[in-house]
Amino acid sequence: MTFSYVSHLFCPKCSLTCSSDQVRNLCVCGSPLLVSYHYPKMKEELSHDILKDRQPTLWRYHELLPIKNPDYITSMGEGMTPIVAMNRYGQKLGIQHLWMKDEGLLPTGSFKARGAAVGVSKAKELGLSEIAMPTNGNAGAAWALYAARAGLKSHIVMPLDAPLITRNEVSISGANLYLMDGLISDAGKVVAESVQGKDWFDVSTLKEPYRIEGKKTMGFEIAEQFDWQVPDVILYPTGGGVGLIGIYKAFKELIEIGWLEQDKLPRLVAVQAKGCAPIVKAFENNQEESEMWPNASTAAFGINVPKALGDFLILEAIYETNGTAIAIEDGEISAEQKEIAELEGAFICPEGAATFAAVKKLRANNWIQAQEKVVCLNTGMGIKYPESVNVLAPTLEVGEHL
Amino acid sequence: MTFSYVSHLFCPKCSLTCSSDQVRNLCVCGSPLLVSYHYPKMKEELSHDILKDRQPTLWRYHELLPIKNPDYITSMGEGMTPIVAMNRYGQKLGIQHLWMKDEGLLPTGSFKARGAAVGVSKAKELGLSEIAMPTNGNAGAAWALYAARAGLKSHIVMPLDAPLITRNEVSISGANLYLMDGLISDAGKVVAESVQGKDWFDVSTLKEPYRIEGKKTMGFEIAEQFDWQVPDVILYPTGGGVGLIGIYKAFKELIEIGWLEQDKLPRLVAVQAKGCAPIVKAFENNQEESEMWPNASTAAFGINVPKALGDFLILEAIYETNGTAIAIEDGEISAEQKEIAELEGAFICPEGAATFAAVKKLRANNWIQAQEKVVCLNTGMGIKYPESVNVLAPTLEVGEHL
Numbered sequence: 001m002t003f004s005y006v007s008h009l010f011c012p013k014c015s016l017t018c019s020s021d022q023v024r025n026l027c028v029c030g031s032p033l034l035v036s037y038h039y040p041k042m043k044e045e046l047s048h049d050i051l052k053d054r055q056p057t058l059w060r061y062h063e064l065l066p067i068k069n070p071d072y073i074t075s076m077g078e079g080m081t082p083i084v085a086m087n088r089y090g091q092k093l094g095i096q097h098l099w100m101k102d103e104g105l106l107p108t109g110s111f112k113a114r115g116a117a118v119g120v121s122k123a124k125e126l127g128l129s130e131i132a133m134p135t136n137g138n139a140g141a142a143w144a145l146y147a148a149r150a151g152l153k154s155h156i157v158m159p160l161d162a163p164l165i166t167r168n169e170v171s172i173s174g175a176n177l178y179l180m181d182g183l184i185s186d187a188g189k190v191v192a193e194s195v196q197g198k199d200w201f202d203v204s205t206l207k208e209p210y211r212i213e214g215k216k217t218m219g220f221e222i223a224e225q226f227d228w229q230v231p232d233v234i235l236y237p238t239g240g241g242v243g244l245i246g247i248y249k250a251f252k253e254l255i256e257i258g259w260l261e262q263d264k265l266p267r268l269v270a271v272q273a274k275g276c277a278p279i280v281k282a283f284e285n286n287q288e289e290s291e292m293w294p295n296a297s298t299a300a301f302g303i304n305v306p307k308a309l310g311d312f313l314i315l316e317a318i319y320e321t322n323g324t325a326i327a328i329e330d331g332e333i334s335a336e337q338k339e340i341a342e343l344e345g346a347f348i349c350p351e352g353a354a355t356f357a358a359v360k361k362l363r364a365n366n367w368i369q370a371q372e373k374v375v376c377l378n379t380g381m382g383i384k385y386p387e388s389v390n391v392l393a394p395t396l397e398v399g400e401h402l
Numbered sequence: 403m404t405f406s407y408v409s410h411l412f413c414p415k416c417s418l419t420c421s422s423d424q425v426r427n428l429c430v431c432g433s434p435l436l437v438s439y440h441y442p443k444m445k446e447e448l449s450h451d452i453l454k455d456r457q458p459t460l461w462r463y464h465e466l467l468p469i470k471n472p473d474y475i476t477s478m479g480e481g482m483t484p485i486v487a488m489n490r491y492g493q494k495l496g497i498q499h500l501w502m503k504d505e506g507l508l509p510t511g512s513f514k515a516r517g518a519a520v521g522v523s524k525a526k527e528l529g530l531s532e533i534a535m536p537t538n539g540n541a542g543a544a545w546a547l548y549a550a551r552a553g554l555k556s557h558i559v560m561p562l563d564a565p566l567i568t569r570n571e572v573s574i575s576g577a578n579l580y581l582m583d584g585l586i587s588d589a590g591k592v593v594a595e596s597v598q599g600k601d602w603f604d605v606s607t608l609k610e611p612y613r614i615e616g617k618k619t620m621g622f623e624i625a626e627q628f629d630w631q632v633p634d635v636i637l638y639p640t641g642g643g644v645g646l647i648g649i650y651k652a653f654k655e656l657i658e659i660g661w662l663e664q665d666k667l668p669r670l671v672a673v674q675a676k677g678c679a680p681i682v683k684a685f686e687n688n689q690e691e692s693e694m695w696p697n698a699s700t701a702a703f704g705i706n707v708p709k710a711l712g713d714f715l716i717l718e719a720i721y722e723t724n725g726t727a728i729a730i731e732d733g734e735i736s737a738e739q740k741e742i743a744e745l746e747g748a749f750i751c752p753e754g755a756a757t758f759a760a761v762k763k764l765r766a767n768n769w770i771q772a773q774e775k776v777v778c779l780n781t782g783m784g785i786k787y788p789e790s791v792n793v794l795a796p797t798l799e800v801g802e803h804l
Contacts, residue, residue, distance in 0.1 A: 056458040056482060076486050076748060077504060080458060082479020088553075102479060105507050107748065109785055132804070149747025151490075155804055160797065168791040172784070174744040177795040178804060186800050194804035342576040345551025346478060346509065382574070383511055383786060389570040393579040395562065398588050402534070402557055402580060402596040 005037040006066045009209055020066060023126050025207050032206035032310055035066050035213055039256040048259045056080035058114060058217035064253055065118060066213050072125040074150040076107040078117050079217060083225045088343040093363050097373040108142040108169060110380035111243060116142035118214030123201055124150045132200040134187030136301050137166030138380060143203060144175035157187040163301055165384050205240040206309045215243045219250025223260060230266045231373035235358050237351035238270035238279055239305035241314035248317035268323035270314055271358040273298030278307060279314055283325035288312055299330045300350040332357040337388060350388055352378030407439040408468045411611055422468060425528050427609050434608035434712055437468050437615055441658040450630060450661045458482035460516055460619035466655055467520060468615050474527040476552040478509040480519050481619060485627045490745040495765050499775040510544045510571060512782035513645060518544035520616030525603055526552045534602040536589030538703050539568030540782060545605060546577035559589040565703055567786050607642040608711045617645045621652025630663045633775035637760050639753035640672035640681055641707035643716035650719035670725035672716060673760040675700030680709060681716055685727035690714055701732045702752040734759040739790060752790055754780030
């Protein structure tokens with residue numbers, strides 16, 4: 001039994017290949033490196049029936065994950081998050097089949113747990129002992145806690161205005177936490193400079209090849225949950241875009257190994273905030289790469305990324321699937337959060353709410369048809385952003401009634 | 403195919419029975435009512451093989467849940483939370499097989515989602531349209547959000563000092579939230595008086611029979627996750643105690659239908675806070691009921707219940723399983739939270755941390771043996787209690803290094 005069919009790393013820009021048994025960050029050409037597997041061998045040897053008796057975690061797809069020795073797996077039961085029907089909201093919008101994949105139901109309360117679980121496991125397998133990263137909050141929380149579980153030391157740099165609760169998560173893990181009086185890009189620069197000459201592994205977004213392997217399991221799960229079909233449209237809140245790139249990679253891999261029963265991919269939609277929409281701008285100008293967005297600002301902090309390292313991969317995924325990119329006002333995000341809670345009972349994060357605002361617009365202009373199957377990714381729990389709710393409640397004294 | 407094998411309601415105190423098709427709160431004798439099923443019929447007709455192809459949610463056990471018509475099910479994918487190995491912590495304590503069942507990975511971030519999912523579904527099936535309840539925070543959050551999803555109106559009364567984030571959850575659901583300048587018992591009194599003469603259903607802990615049916619699914623899951631065996635010891639943070647009563651009921655039901663492959667039940671441990679330990683006191687005095695705990699106070703707010711309505715059922719579960727009850731200092735709880743995060747990567751809630759502090763003590767005095775299989779229930783996410791972490795982090799200016 002082959003635990004992992006991992007083959008090698010490759011550069012999607014200059015096509016260089018290299019071993020996955022050595023520690024690698026970016027390609028010499030500056031591009032992220034991606035992981036390749038022995039697809040034809042796997043197609044010949046395995047069908048998706050192997051999954052039937054496995055636990056409902058992302059590790060059920062271990063053949064298409066990069067860890068070779070299961071002893072290095074660092075897991076807290078993450079994965080197989082639910083696909084929740086959004087019938088009342090869908091009906092209001094005139095969409096017959098609308099779902100939310102709820103990535104809040106993961107350790108650390110966000111989808112970042114997927115990348116951290118696989119990234120930390122692989123770092124441990126590669127013999128690393130210290131990691132460093134900049135973060136807008138959730139990624140740092142996830143990596144710090146998974147690193148603690150693996151017995152790795154971590155150094156996390158977070159902007160001062162990142163969500164407060166994510167500070168608590170990093171802090172309680174025992175990581176070294178630094179607050180940056182600046183942007184995520186400033187934090188990234190500090191990390192890049194600080195790892196020089198040290199045995200610290202820089203695990204910034206796409207600077208190591210394995211986080212995306214964790215994120216792609218969202219795509220595997222969607223395919224399995226739709227019984228090896230795919231929905232028509234998937235909307236994803238896009239900052240660094242690793243999830244979108246990962247979902248696209250997942251579907252292509254499933255086609256290569258013959259597990260998907262259709263070869264038409266879902267149309268992928270990158271949802272950004274009006275205050276930070278470099279991918280939307282590049283898409284509208286039909287460009288292959290984005291430009292740095294000046295003075296980036298949005299309350300949906302997780303997608304406040306002015307220039308993503310993997311922008312060309314995000315845009316490729318959109319173009320190749322006949323997808324689109326769309327920007328949402330902060331005010332719409334907050335209204336959507338409230339509406340989803342009142343109609344569907346789900347307290348979602350601002351980034352997730354942006355995808356529902358996008359569905360509304362794309363249905364209104366008929367880009368989404370009434371009978372299409374649509375999945376929105378809610379990337380985290382609303383409780384991580386208490387400041388997004390304005391609580392109004394009367395106080396009762398003993399003896400008073402409702 | 404029978405969707406539910408529900409039979410009737412019965413009173414565990416005076417043995418009265420009544421229909422589960424009518425709206426019921428407490429028994430005429432003042433005791434909570436419990437749900438009974440057609441166990442012999444189910445034993446004859448079904449084995450646990452039926453579960454194999456079902457979704458990993460608590461609804462996989464629908465035959466032993468009280469909802470008769472699946473159209474009334476109000477679900478957000480709750481259930482089948484992971485059993486997480488706690489190897490590093492266990493090793494430190496000298497326990498070879500220690501696990502955490504992580505109830506944080508549920509909608510609304512706490513185990514209360516189970517009771518709310520089943521309770522709200524049954525309320526809807528019974529034709530109710532408005533619910534009212536007092537809450538220490540998490541239960542109100544869960545019931546308000548599930549009620550919103552079901553299209554029911556809710557009225558929630560919460561003490562002023564309940565965890566702040568749970569206010570946000572109730573508020574965003576569109577529920578009527580009231581803050582009580584008093585204790586949970588004062589809030590309960592307001593609710594009891596306010597429902598009089600109105601069509602509001604009082605869903606206070608154990609005042610309706612169905613919340614416990616949701617909670618008992620923790621027991622079903624533990625049995626299934628241990629491959630229809632049971633662990634030796636289960637520790638549960640005990641306030642109202644519905645989870646403990648539910649787990650005990652679940653195991654007894656599984657024995658009745660022949661699904662458990664052993665008839666020795668796990669020893670159940672009620673873990674309380676030193677500042678509010680009525681069950682511990684009753685257990686130590688070998689009593690069948692508890693007494694109201696004066697001036698109850700603990701930072702583990704979820705277990706700050708001075709007198710539980712189901713105290714006699716909690717104590718029965720402890721006595722019948724040769725279990726025990728133990729009280730923990732607030733300072734130990736907070737130290738344990740930190741240690742679990744640093745060693746295991748899990749940011750657990752104070753109530754969950756209390757169970758780990760209890761394991762430490764019970765191993766030290768040899769009540770738990772080295773080779774026994776032990777499961778701690780973490781009832782919610784640590785991120786719901788940001789004030790439980792003291793963040794210390796230096797601020798960096800642009801140009802500084804780590």
